[in-house]
Amino acid sequence: MRPVSLSGDHIQIQAFLDRYDTFLLDCDGVIWSGEELLPGAAEAINSLRKQGKTVIFITNNSTESRASFCRRFEKFGIPVHIDDVFTSAYITASYLSQDQRLAPPRDEVFILGSEGIENELSAADIKHLGGTDPAFQRDITLEDFKDLAATSTLSSSVGAVVVGVDLQLNYLKLCQAVTYIRNGATFLATNTDATFPIFGTVFPAAGSVAAAVSRASDTQPLLMGKPGPHMMDAILTRHEDLDRSPTCVVGDGLDTDIKFGVEQMLGTLLVLTGVSSRQDMECTDPKYAPEAFVEQLADLVL
């Protein structure tokens, strides 16, 4: 079925909203773009809550911790409880502390990614190295190649490598991540988004970094964020009585948010303020098309 365009049609919008009592909102490209709140996004969240809807935030952004996300919401005048924020870094930490519990002697995680992953792993009492550690912020040397080949500079307790977007990406860290994986560590990606939206365009996301690691390690990552199932597992752990059929995902990415919604048997609404365009929607596999779309989140305010 072709996605329905809702923007400007108050009757259709109300009918759509009436079908759901819980909204799972993506953040980047839906609520904000970079450091800027998208116009009317706070009002839209407020309006949903006024109508008695539960609003939960789900993001593949692994650069910040949940606590840091809460501060950002606060800055934008949107009150949010930390238990209602699900980030791919948090999902990764949950997965590693519950589902695939790392056990000694291989209970440490090497991070090719940002502070958000470090903070969430720390919060879950998981040991980690790499990430933003200044010791890794340098050019590789011939000595490094030799030491990595001999594994003499590798930690023997690393059992997993977590890859996310890394604004301090360098070749030394890429080599470390690849070598740990080639030596048997589990390869997890916070998400496999090709890009993230900011300032009206897109830049390389975790999926781009993970592609480099995958190619050199000849290994596919375990996907933590959307469209994988672990985000839903984590939501259901916190919100035990959440019912899928009156729950709708609102996102800007066809391959992530909408695919996640379809596979988790949830409602789906695409917003056109981020990664996916109207043209992308027309070209996508109809199985993974959204039920409906709006130009921007603000269009849901009646």
Place this chain on the structure above:
Amino acid sequence: MRPVSLSGDHIQIQAFLDRYDTFLLDCDGVIWSGEELLPGAAEAINSLRKQGKTVIFITNNSTESRASFCRRFEKFGIPVHIDDVFTSAYITASYLSQDQRLAPPRDEVFILGSEGIENELSAADIKHLGGTDPAFQRDITLEDFKDLAATSTLSSSVGAVVVGVDLQLNYLKLCQAVTYIRNGATFLATNTDATFPIFGTVFPAAGSVAAAVSRASDTQPLLMGKPGPHMMDAILTRHEDLDRSPTCVVGDGLDTDIKFGVEQMLGTLLVLTGVSSRQDMECTDPKYAPEAFVEQLADLVL
């Protein structure tokens, strides 16, 4: 047909060598590994030349210029003429100056790669930026994202992006490369090797860096090195009377050297001192299996 094991069988080795008068030798993993000459490699080259064979060097390594490769050969006591050295950086420069000539106002190249590419582009009088320029050796800032989105810090004359292995890879350069390509620049990869061999193991090569760029730009690169056809075009330009049937590729990579040889209708010999193992050879598509293999290049000395 199953590849024939030649090591230790002098009669089979002589029969194999007798079939060819030109040998196209890969370098990394065949002649040397990192900074170390592989045992007996110089003697093997010497022995081939003594038997009247023409020896040409073909490498996907784009980190050094041909002149720099010649100095390395000299250091190892192997006399080599610059016209007999074909590197993927040289092929890239040839391609951009002859086949797909860049014209003003888009005649500049952004490099995500090493000095070898810079030197070969300079030698072919092609303007370039990026690469090892210290101005790009820093962390990305929020201001950079804003400027890149507005294209205000991009050169309007960039018509192509060349990606190779980059030991000074960082997120800022990755973003620049991806943004130029998303804005219409041609995307060339010196090669798409997943890894390169050094110190008895392997590390991320140009194919790993190109995979990150590909994923974020949603664009496949034009492949310059092996197994693409441009390496052969360049060899035939320099060696006009080279005949394919008595020519044999000797390399350590099934996906690069051997595939190149098969597709160019040349003889193929795998050495097991680099990327591909005996097990890889058993698992590979029989169409792209080598005719024969040796443990090491030195095994060709009789």
